[in-house]
Amino acid sequence: MMARPIFSLTGMITLLFCLAAMVALALPVAVLVAHSVMAPDGSFTIAHYVAYAATPGLLRALSNTALLGGGVVLVVLPLAFIFAFGLERTVLPGKGMLAAAASLPLLVPSLLPALVLIYLFGRQGLLAPLLGGRTIYGFPGILLADAIAALPHAVIILRTALRAADARLYEQATLLGASGWRKFFTITLPGARYGLVSAALVVFALTITDIGAPKVIGDNFDILAIVIYKQVLGQQNFELGAVAAILLMIPSLLAIVIERAAAKRHAAVMSAKTRPLQPLPSPLRDRLVGTVCYGTAAAIVLMLVVCQLVALVCLWPYDLSLTWANYALDRFDGGGWAAVGNSALLAAMTAICGTSFAFAGAYVSERCKAGTFFRGLFSRLALLPAAIPGLALGLAYVLFFNDPANPLRGLYGTVAILLIANVTHYYTVAHLSAVGAVKAIDSELEAAAQMLGRNGLSVLLRVVVPMSAPVLLEIALYLFVNAMTTVSVVMFLYPPGFKLASIAVLAMDDAGDLAAAAAMGMMIFYVNLAVRLTGQWLFAHGHRVVGNRAPTRFVEAAI
Amino acid sequence: MAHRSAYRILVCSIAAALCLGLVGCSKEKQRLVVYTAAEADQLPAYEASFQKAHPEIDLVWVRDSTGVVTAKLLAEKKASQADVVFALAATSLIQLDDENMLAAYAPKGAAGRDPRFNDSRTPPHWNGEALWSTAICVNTVEIAKRHVPVPQTWDDLTKPIYRGMITMPDPGSSGTGLLTVSAWLQMWGEAKGWAYMDRLHQNIAQYVHSGSKPCKDAARGEIPIGIAFDFRAAKTKSEGAPIDIVIPKEGVGWDIESSAIIVGSKHRAAAEVFLDWSMSQEAMAIYAKSFAVIAVPKLAAPVLNLPSDLSSRLAKADLRWSARNRMRIITEWTRRYAAAKATAP
Numbered sequence: 001m002m003a004r005p006i007f008s009l010t011g012m013i014t015l016l017f018c019l020a021a022m023v024a025l026a027l028p029v030a031v032l033v034a035h036s037v038m039a040p041d042g043s044f045t046i047a048h049y050v051a052y053a054a055t056p057g058l059l060r061a062l063s064n065t066a067l068l069g070g071g072v073v074l075v076v077l078p079l080a081f082i083f084a085f086g087l088e089r090t091v092l093p094g095k096g097m098l099a100a101a102a103s104l105p106l107l108v109p110s111l112l113p114a115l116v117l118i119y120l121f122g123r124q125g126l127l128a129p130l131l132g133g134r135t136i137y138g139f140p141g142i143l144l145a146d147a148i149a150a151l152p153h154a155v156i157i158l159r160t161a162l163r164a165a166d167a168r169l170y171e172q173a174t175l176l177g178a179s180g181w182r183k184f185f186t187i188t189l190p191g192a193r194y195g196l197v198s199a200a201l202v203v204f205a206l207t208i209t210d211i212g213a214p215k216v217i218g219d220n221f222d223i224l225a226i227v228i229y230k231q232v233l234g235q236q237n238f239e240l241g242a243v244a245a246i247l248l249m250i251p252s253l254l255a256i257v258i259e260r261a262a263a264k265r266h267a268a269v270m271s272a273k274t275r276p277l278q279p280l281p282s283p284l285r286d287r288l289v290g291t292v293c294y295g296t297a298a299a300i301v302l303m304l305v306v307c308q309l310v311a312l313v314c315l316w317p318y319d320l321s322l323t324w325a326n327y328a329l330d331r332f333d334g335g336g337w338a339a340v341g342n343s344a345l346l347a348a349m350t351a352i353c354g355t356s357f358a359f360a361g362a363y364v365s366e367r368c369k370a371g372t373f374f375r376g377l378f379s380r381l382a383l384l385p386a387a388i389p390g391l392a393l394g395l396a397y398v399l400f401f402n403d404p405a406n407p408l409r410g411l412y413g414t415v416a417i418l419l420i421a422n423v424t425h426y427y428t429v430a431h432l433s434a435v436g437a438v439k440a441i442d443s444e445l446e447a448a449a450q451m452l453g454r455n456g457l458s459v460l461l462r463v464v465v466p467m468s469a470p471v472l473l474e475i476a477l478y479l480f481v482n483a484m485t486t487v488s489v490v491m492f493l494y495p496p497g498f499k500l501a502s503i504a505v506l507a508m509d510d511a512g513d514l515a516a517a518a519a520m521g522m523m524i525f526y527v528n529l530a531v532r533l534t535g536q537w538l539f540a541h542g543h544r545v546v547g548n549r550a551p552t553r554f555v556e557a558a559i
Numbered sequence: 560m561a562h563r564s565a566y567r568i569l570v571c572s573i574a575a576a577l578c579l580g581l582v583g584c585s586k587e588k589q590r591l592v593v594y595t596a597a598e599a600d601q602l603p604a605y606e607a608s609f610q611k612a613h614p615e616i617d618l619v620w621v622r623d624s625t626g627v628v629t630a631k632l633l634a635e636k637k638a639s640q641a642d643v644v645f646a647l648a649a650t651s652l653i654q655l656d657d658e659n660m661l662a663a664y665a666p667k668g669a670a671g672r673d674p675r676f677n678d679s680r681t682p683p684h685w686n687g688e689a690l691w692s693t694a695i696c697v698n699t700v701e702i703a704k705r706h707v708p709v710p711q712t713w714d715d716l717t718k719p720i721y722r723g724m725i726t727m728p729d730p731g732s733s734g735t736g737l738l739t740v741s742a743w744l745q746m747w748g749e750a751k752g753w754a755y756m757d758r759l760h761q762n763i764a765q766y767v768h769s770g771s772k773p774c775k776d777a778a779r780g781e782i783p784i785g786i787a788f789d790f791r792a793a794k795t796k797s798e799g800a801p802i803d804i805v806i807p808k809e810g811v812g813w814d815i816e817s818s819a820i821i822v823g824s825k826h827r828a829a830a831e832v833f834l835d836w837s838m839s840q841e842a843m844a845i846y847a848k849s850f851a852v853i854a855v856p857k858l859a860a861p862v863l864n865l866p867s868d869l870s871s872r873l874a875k876a877d878l879r880w881s882a883r884n885r886m887r888i889i890t891e892w893t894r895r896y897a898a899a900k901a902t903a904p
Binding site: 056057122123124137219220234236238314315316317318319330331332333334413496497510511512513514 | 771
């Protein structure tokens with residue numbers, strides 16, 4: 001009986017969550033779609049699509065985009081698979097370091113690998129002679145830079161896929177006399193097929209929606225993301241920009257829908273009887289896989305070292321003396337040191353607001369019994385952001401929030417709109433993680449606490465939240481790092497008085513100040529690294545406060 | 560317990576930092592939003608000079624390339640975010656003025672201004688501060704490595720020996736790109752001008768976003784010849800880059816960095832204060848450090864690494880013609896060159 005008012009309150013909360021999702025996501029995207037098919041007088045027209053097709057080069061951008069996405073998948077998938085295999089199925093030493101190195105590209109914007117590639121393989125690059133007169137600009141440059149940026153994502157997915165192996169299958173195959181290769185092709189690969197599909201789709205979606213690498217190293221190899229950028233910022237042609245954004249949204253949407261379906265089927269493959277596989281040493285295999293793993297990890301670390309070095313060099317390649325001059329960031333485009341502070345502030349706000357919102361959303365959609373319709377609606381809307389490219393979301397926000405008829409127009413041009421855009425764009429992953437955390441908590445614990453006379457809110461705050469702390473921290477770190485590095489979400493939205501570090505890297509490159517761009521890119525890296533390490537420290541030490549206590553203690557503490 | 564308090568300290572400090580940040584963002588003095596295409600490395604001097612004279616007004620700069628700022632202003636026509644435009648190409652301002660976006664104002668300031676720097680009406684709708692012009696940056700080290708001479712004329716640039724060795728800015732985004740193209744079209748006539756660009760196109764390695772990048776790319780030897788502008792060329796050379804600055808003898812394109820008040824600005828008084836400052840003796844002294852030709856000729860001073868006779872090397876060009884034909888030139892240029900370069904590998 002006591003719980004009753006809480007349920008109706010949570011019903012209201014569910015409704016509020018749905019409204020928020022409508023304002024932050026569904027309506028802006030609807031407005032974006034409408035703009036692409038609307039004549040100035042408001043009537044329906046396909047004229048913008050016709051104009052798009054008729055503009056020279058724009059159709060080519062479409063095929064270029066597909067070519068690039070496919071190319072990056074072909075490069076990343078085998079590499080990420082071997083890497084994940086090395087971490088999960090071999091006995092390589094230093095796995096912790098390998099895993100850490102593979103995740104480093106997550107901490108930098110995709111602009112940074114592109115910059116380093118120019119310093120390494122550009123016309124004056126350290127390693128340019130290896131290219132025999134060809135240049136890295138255009139397709140090969142974007143391909144490599146985006147491959148580096150996408151690698152960690154694919155490794156994470158494939159590690160999960162390879163971890164879920166059943167030792168019994170391998171034992172039986174060995175008894176039947178199967179060779180190592182045969183086991184690999186008949187058990188390992190088929191077992192990881194959903195992971196492979198999922199990784200391929202995620203890498204494809206990440207690549208085609210990236211703006212950083214193509215902007216820096218793309219030369220004249222135009223892709224859809226560049227078309228959106230040029231049409232919107234260069235010519236303020238929002239209609240053609242909207243058409244390009246829709247064209248970019250369709251494959252991303254398809255990729256994510258298929259990816260989710262694959263993930264669901266994969267989950268069904270696992271059974272309770274599965275016995276985890278303990279990898280055994282195999283000298284030849286370990287040496288081959290080890291070479292690839294250590295080589296890749298070294299390349300990633302080297303990339304960051306090179307980036308830091310070029311940021312400290314006077315004038316590459318003529319004056320190699322060291323200087324702090326490139327760190328006088330205020331002398332260059334993009335907002336200077338203030339931009340670093342602004343980015344960190346925005347990332348912290350995104351982490352705090354996003355984590356709270358995702359957790360509350362997950363709790364409401366998992367635990368509340370009221371408002372079934374809105375709960376269902378919200379858990380579907382929560383999956384949508386992953387399918388909307390950042391550039392499309394940013395453009396949708398401009399069209400929606402800057403409309404004179406919109407009562408929320410006051411938000412346009414404020415820091416709040418950046419916050420909303422970031423939280424929305426990264427919501428799906430945060431939501432799914434939070435749902436996992438809430439599901440993992442035995443609901444009888446809450447029942448017990450309620451029986452002991454605590455109300456729902458107190459149970460939430462004193463039992464559920466502390467028990468989910470590690471997952472919440474993980475979500476907060478995810479949001480922070482992404483908000484710090486994103487270019488596409490905020491590109492059209494940042495207000496004049498609040499410049500951002502990732503955008504500054506782009507502006508510095510546009511002005512030709514590559515060394516300063518490298519310096520700014522490394523500042524983003526250091527901020528992210530510091531936050532990530534603080535997070536690790538909390539994981540390690542927070543356990544003593546939270547993790548090791550028996551769940552019942554939370555209930556006791558709550559009373 | 561120690562860990563618990565560590566947690567609390569962390570949480571409290573994050574919260575405090577956020578509060579400070581929010582307070583920092585919301586502090587309100589008089590806020591004047593200035594759209595500008597001035598170079599990022601020029602802004603700090605302008606800002607310092609203005610703040611010293613008028614600490615009561617906060618400047619919020621929106622800086623980008625000429626084409627981007629112009630497009631933004633045109634797009635925001637119905638609800639402009641800008642109060643003032645500063646150091647934007649006169650070509651762009653004439654185009655904005657044709658859309659009735661500029662308020663008439665005759666700024667006070669230093670005496671002895673060259674009338675050709677202003678809009679001819681009284682009171683003028685826009686006021687020019689300084690003139691900038693095309694300049695070519697040539698990397699002498701790379702040129703020597705390739706055993707080719709330093710090009711001296713526009714015609715030289717189309718020789719096959721320079722294939723793949725030249726960058727120039729996209730006139731759609733860059734004011735320098737536009738004034739360069741516009742001067743070719745006006746000096747030689749449209750047919751010859753486009754035919755020249757067709758030949759030049761064969762030698763272009765890249766078209767880039769800004770007028771600075773070609774010179775900086777030349778400085779790093781990335782692409783040895785960059786069609787850029789005078790201030791960037793002189794500054795890059797004086798920073799120690801191994802470049803020669805070439806002012807082709809056929810004549811070079813130019814435009815005037817100018818200012819105006821946007822119609823509908825809610826800070827009209829502050830905007831007038833800003834325009835007065837932009838024409839002041841102090842401001843002219845700052846322009847004179849970057850530009851060889853400024854609005855008050857008697858306050859001009861020689862600029863290191865720029866020829867002293869720069870004003871006599873300018874092409875005969877009509878800014879009004881450039882402004883009226885700006886969109887047509889950009890569209891045609893994009894059709895011919897930008898799209899043609901967008902090829903698959």
